[in-house]
Amino acid sequence: MFLLPLAFSWDTFDRYALPKLLVARVLIAGLVVLWLARLAITRSVVVRRTALDLPLLAFVLSAALSTVFAYNPNVAIFGTYSRYDGLLTLGSYAALFWLAVQTLATPSDARGMVRTLLAGGYAVSAIAILQSITDSLRLGELTPAFGTMGQKNALGALLAMLLPLACWELFAGRSRAGRLLALNAGALIGVALVLTFSRSAWVAGAAGLAIVLVAVQPSRRARFIAVGALAAIAVLGAAAASAAVQAQGVPLQRTDLLALGDRPAVWRDTLQLIASRPLLGYGPDNFGLVFGRFESVDLHQPWDKAHAEILQVAATQGLVGLGAYLWLIAAFVLAFWRGPRGPASYAMLGGWVAYQLVVQVNFTMLAAAFPFWAFTAASVVLMGATREGARANLPRGRLVLGASAIGAVAAVGVGVAGAALPYAADQRVLAAVIDDYAGHSDLALAPAQEARLLAPQESVYATEVGNLAFERQDWALAREAYAEAARLGTFNPGVYRNLALADINLGLTAEAEDAARHAFELDRFDPANRALLAQFGVVP
Structure with missing residues (x-):
């Protein structure tokens, strides 16, 4: 509990929120292990009830x-x-x-x-x-x-x-x-x-x-x-x-x-x-x-x-x-x-x-x-x-110990995986951003792709791959990455603008117009979004 507000990381792109989330996951896994250990030792299941349950x-x-x-x-x-x-x-x-x-x-x-x-x-x-x-x-x-x-x-x-x-x-x-x-x-x-x-x-x-x-x-x-x-x-x-x-x-x-x-x-x-x-x-x-x-x-x-x-x-x-x-x-x-x-x-x-x-x-x-x-x-x-809820006494024997041990191992495994994978992914995207800022976009693509594989649910990681491909004018990869970022969910209109530009360069006019409309929906007051949509004959 002491570490929850203190968790911080220098080697991830998200230095503040993500470390606290990962510490919380490990803490929850630890509390599950403690609960299972008490169950195995006392041979009984006691659930405390509260008014908030x-x-x-x-x-x-x-x-x-x-x-x-x-x-x-x-x-x-x-x-x-x-x-x-x-x-x-x-x-x-x-x-x-x-x-x-x-x-x-x-x-x-x-x-x-x-x-x-x-x-x-x-x-x-x-x-x-x-x-x-x-x-x-x-x-x-x-x-x-x-x-x-x-x-x-x-x-x-x-x-x-x-x-x-x-x-x-x-x-x-x-x-x-x-x-x-x-x-x-x-x-x-x-x-x-x-x-x-x-x-x-x-x-x-x-x-x-x-x-x-x-x-x-x-x-x-x-x-x-x-x-x-x-x-x-x-x-x-x-x-x-x-x-x-x-x-x-x-x-x-x-x-x-x-x-x-x-x-x-x-x-x-x-x-x-x-x-x-x-x-x-x-x-x-x-x-x-x-x-x-x-x-x-x-x-x-x-x-x-x-x-x-x-x-x-x-x-x-x-x-x-x-x-x-x-x-x-x-x-x-x-x-x-x-x-x-x-x-x-x-x-x-x-x-x-x-x-x-x-x-x-x-x-x-x-x-x-x-x-x-x-x-x-x-x-x-x-x-x-x-208040103490119903108490259930468990039979003596190896079955309870074995089930508790399996549950504890599973909790530890889920907790460690739930912390390690997002942490590694964010480390890799930070490495990609550092390489890109240093002018080495060719080196940045590999860690960005690794981050995307480690955390396939993160729209921001797909966006980073799209940005790197966009800089290199690799329109096919840029389109694939931006489209995936859009599917995963983003409120960044720049993702849709760049997707539209990649589509234009690939000759996909209808898809480009659709992406431009999405950018406009996210921010109708942005002159860049309005100008892009106007290219398709649509008056914002």
């Missing part, structure tokens, strides 16, 4: 149903490159939650997991603060912190979730050393949170802290001192970091903090997208493949997410998925309400609410989502929202 299962099943009828089934299963928000990842969230609940036997175990997540957040915060300072000095402008998370809102979601937990540890600490550790963790997390410049994370972190303050019972003076100390240290720390940057001549003004940007326009157009396929949606992670059809104003860049989680779920999984999602939210709140509602429960609620507030104006990012589901598992245990 049924709504979470319904949510995953709705995603599976949407996948069956998805606009692009490949994207619905695997997700788009660097997002990976397909059915497999949604299932991984559910698996991590369920297996973590089975592993956490007592509230003490759950609190240990919370502290592990806090330790990981502490390390991420330290890295993010250093990254923000060094990037600001290098670029000559104040740069948001993102650290190993790869994006400021992903870091903000994680830290906003963890800040109430650090505050709870501060109040619950029984020793001065424990309280100092909690204060240290909360302060560093607070500094990093300020430096994200993520407004949603600021609001979410404040809301989470407010929920914790409602719950704690010490005197008002103690509350004021503790929270005041956290806030003061966070602000002073951020100010010190900013002063260090300003001393090198970097301006501190950020003019974008009060701007809404293009989100309102995206939300408005997303409503039209939802209305076009309301029941089951377009399939997990398919938003970017279809949003261009509903884009009413020029947004100047591709938008592959609705930047509002409720709208994102409705667009990709329809009203069926939205109903399951709202059921899941209600189930957590109800589990809190029916529980003992002690300080620990309020802390869990504070962290959970903080995370939800961030994603409701952004979207689920796996860098923060995997820690969130581990945290949610610990939350339901600490809130007393688990």
Whole structure:
């Protein structure tokens, strides 16, 4: 759990999201092995039930149903490159939650997991603060912190979730050393949170802290001192970091903090997208493949997410998925309400609410989502929202041991393969990109083809092969690779433009026009797409 937010790779093209996904897969495989080992040792099957089991299962099943009828089934299963928000990842969230609940036997175990997540957040915060300072000095402008998370809102979601937990540890600490550790963790997390410049994370972190303050019972003076100390240290720390940057001549003004940007326009157009396929949606992670059809104003860049989680779920999984999602939210709140509602429960609620507030104006990012589901598992245990289901005693003998061993070997095999193959593929595509940038496109083609073989579901790898062939004017290979990238699913109009040009050079006029139409559908405001379509006598 400690490594989930820290996972990072220097030798893959996707340095941030992919390593975390692969660590999560290995972690899930390890939890399966632990569960099977306990089954073999105790000779019994005990399944802990939670209030979230049924709504979470319904949510995953709705995603599976949407996948069956998805606009692009490949994207619905695997997700788009660097997002990976397909059915497999949604299932991984559910698996991590369920297996973590089975592993956490007592509230003490759950609190240990919370502290592990806090330790990981502490390390991420330290890295993010250093990254923000060094990037600001290098670029000559104040740069948001993102650290190993790869994006400021992903870091903000994680830290906003963890800040109430650090505050709870501060109040619950029984020793001065424990309280100092909690204060240290909360302060560093607070500094990093300020430096994200993520407004949603600021609001979410404040809301989470407010929920914790409602719950704690010490005197008002103690509350004021503790929270005041956290806030003061966070602000002073951020100010010190900013002063260090300003001393090198970097301006501190950020003019974008009060701007809404293009989100309102995206939300408005997303409503039209939802209305076009309301029941089951377009399939997990398919938003970017279809949003261009509903884009009413020029947004100047591709938008592959609705930047509002409720709208994102409705667009990709329809009203069926939205109903399951709202059921899941209600189930957590109800589990809190029916529980003992002690300080620990309020802390869990504070962290959970903080995370939800961030994603409701952004979207689920796996860098923060995997820690969130581990945290949610610990939350339901600490809130007393688990119960032991039916116990099934297993017969003694070698059959149970053998079956458990086979299952464990299978889990390890799937986990290792699920991590090793994507990792090797991304290494190879990075090698191809490096060779291409160095002017050695002849050397770049082989590793790009290897990446494509190792991960045949990745549209980006097929696109890289197409790009290399396009540079060499190998129109047949370029057409084959771009066509495969289009089949696998992409929201990059450049793929369709280049496919159209390859078709033109091969004398395939009808196919070229079809590719040009697809490029125009993805971005009707791009002059390049409009000009290409006009070559076929079509007035955009």
